[in-house]
Amino acid sequence: xxxxxxxxxxxxxxxxxxxxxxxxxxxxxxxxxxxxxxxxxxxxxxxxxxxxxxxxxxxxxxxxxxxxxxxxxxxxxxxxxxxxxxxxxxxxxxxxxxxxxxxxxxxxxxxxxxxxxxxxxxxxxxxxxxxxxxxxxxxxxxxxxxxxxxxxxxxxxxxxxxxxxxxxxxx
Amino acid sequence: xxxxxxxxxxxxxxxxxxxxxxxxxxxxxxxxxxxxxxxxxxxxxxxxxxxxxxxxxxxxxxxxxxxxxxxxxxxxxxxxxxxxxxxxxxxxxxxxxxxxxxxxxxxxxxxxxxxxxxxxxxxxxxxxxxxxxxxxxxxxxxxxxxxxxxxxxxxxxxxxxxxxxxxxxxxxxxxxxxxxxxxxxxxxxxxxxxxxxxxxxxxxxxxxxxxxxxxxxxxxxxxxxxxxxxxxxxxxxxxxxxxxxxxxxxxxxxxxxxxxxxxxxxxxxxxxxxxxxxxxxxxxxxxxxxxxxxxxxxxxxxxxxxxxxx
Numbered sequence: 001x002x003x004x005x006x007x008x009x010x011x012x013x014x015x016x017x018x019x020x021x022x023x024x025x026x027x028x029x030x031x032x033x034x035x036x037x038x039x040x041x042x043x044x045x046x047x048x049x050x051x052x053x054x055x056x057x058x059x060x061x062x063x064x065x066x067x068x069x070x071x072x073x074x075x076x077x078x079x080x081x082x083x084x085x086x087x088x089x090x091x092x093x094x095x096x097x098x099x100x101x102x103x104x105x106x107x108x109x110x111x112x113x114x115x116x117x118x119x120x121x122x123x124x125x126x127x128x129x130x131x132x133x134x135x136x137x138x139x140x141x142x143x144x145x146x147x148x149x150x151x152x153x154x155x156x157x158x159x160x161x162x163x164x165x166x167x168x169x170x171x
Numbered sequence: 172x173x174x175x176x177x178x179x180x181x182x183x184x185x186x187x188x189x190x191x192x193x194x195x196x197x198x199x200x201x202x203x204x205x206x207x208x209x210x211x212x213x214x215x216x217x218x219x220x221x222x223x224x225x226x227x228x229x230x231x232x233x234x235x236x237x238x239x240x241x242x243x244x245x246x247x248x249x250x251x252x253x254x255x256x257x258x259x260x261x262x263x264x265x266x267x268x269x270x271x272x273x274x275x276x277x278x279x280x281x282x283x284x285x286x287x288x289x290x291x292x293x294x295x296x297x298x299x300x301x302x303x304x305x306x307x308x309x310x311x312x313x314x315x316x317x318x319x320x321x322x323x324x325x326x327x328x329x330x331x332x333x334x335x336x337x338x339x340x341x342x343x344x345x346x347x348x349x350x351x352x353x354x355x356x357x358x359x360x361x362x363x364x365x366x367x368x369x370x371x372x373x374x375x376x377x378x379x380x381x382x383x384x385x386x387x388x389x390x391x392x393x394x395x396x397x398x399x400x401x402x403x404x405x406x407x408x409x410x411x412x413x414x415x416x417x418x419x420x421x422x423x424x425x426x427x428x429x430x431x432x433x434x435x436x437x438x439x440x441x442x443x444x445x446x447x448x449x450x451x452x453x454x455x456x457x458x459x460x461x462x463x464x465x466x467x468x469x470x471x472x473x474x475x476x477x478x479x480x481x
Contacts, residue, residue: 064310
């Protein structure tokens with residue numbers, strides 16, 4: 001085979017290879033779009049444990065029954081699929097709450113109750129342990145797809161950082 | 172002539188002679204075994220019979236109708252400190268208890284465990300943040316929840332902290348008027364340790380009892396002792412310390428006698444050898460964690476079990 005033929009062969013393979021790379025890249029882009037449209041699933045127990053470990057909480061938190069979540073936040077069972085609530089002993093305002101709302105309207109209702117909870121706690125701690133009100137002022141309420149996450153802690157920056165990492169891990 | 176020499180005849184035994192005695196022996200043994208099994212349980216093995224082997228048989232002579240009563244019937248409700256389950260002083264007392272007492276403790280614990288939390292759905296709990304924690308950590312969302320942070324015997328009448336269901340708030344004194352409860356469990360005192368006058372505290376506490384009784388004359392009222400604080404808290408706080416708590420509890424107990432209400436010495440369940448709250452019970456020395464709130468619930472259930480036995 002002459003030099004010209006080798007050159008033609010090389011160019012042909014090079015073009016085919018380039019085409020293959022371009023086509024596969026497009027394919028990956030389409031897959032990425034399919035992942036985003038899929039519903040987000042959060043391992044609530046794992047996330048609550050991670051938050052508890054990494055937030056440097058000042059109070060001992062313990063998980064309570066879902067019935068207690070519904071009572072404390074004054075929500076009806078129909079509005080949520082699942083909830084995890086970690087409450088303090090009463091020594092501090094620290095709290096972690098993760099809820100999977102049943103639908104869009106429920107999520108709005110629960111968010112409203114979370115905000116009401118924060119205000120009620122501020123009123124409660126104002127005459128009891130006033131230094132805890134600052135934590136409540138910086139309380140985090142975050143929405144991730146169908147989930148609502150409430151965090152009250154002394155280090156809200158760390159709380160947001162942990163949540164960002166959790167969101168990244170979902171993608 | 173007939174030979175009249177006597178020959179020894181083989182001994183004729185009646186075919187059922189020894190069978191009868193055998194039967195009698197087994198019958199008597201069976202009766203003794205039944206009586207022994209029935210009377211053997213712990214209640215009979217007390218100082219009266221001396222316990223042990225002879226006690227098992229000695230109890231035949233003291234086996235009366237009285238011994239058929241509930242084994243816990245002679246344990247006064249509210250004074251169960253000897254049966255503490257939280258370790259520390261309780262454990263020491265357990266080590267010194269007689270066999271009969273240890274069996275009563277075991278029986279009491281078992282009966283307490285058999286009582287579901289739902290038993291307290293018709294009870295109301297009134298108190299401060301410790302009561303609030305108790306209610307939440309034990310999942311008592313259907314009981315009367317009047318545990319409010321910083322609530323005092325004064326605040327019971329004046330602080331508008333209970334939702335009235337239509338957007339407003341009312342006092343605990345007003346709120347309890349509108350619902351029926353079988354039993355009221357009350358615990359005040361921690362937030363009043365700094366009051367200038369302990370007499371005023373006791374007088375106000377008495378008014379709380381009177382108010383509950385006025386609206387619920389047929390309900391049982393139980394006053395619980397103030398729980399201790401940790402050794403560290405006690406040593407560093409001129410107000411919230413254990414000597415003061417012990418003194419206040421003495422006054423509260425006297426008030427209960429005068430008012431004819433039950434007094435539950437819950438504090439004894441959570442007091443260690445040094446007279447302080449167990450170190451593992453709390454991170455701030457005052458508020459109980461979930462484990463100890465659950466133990467507090469166990470204590471109340473045991474009191475319910477004792478109440479049923481008496």
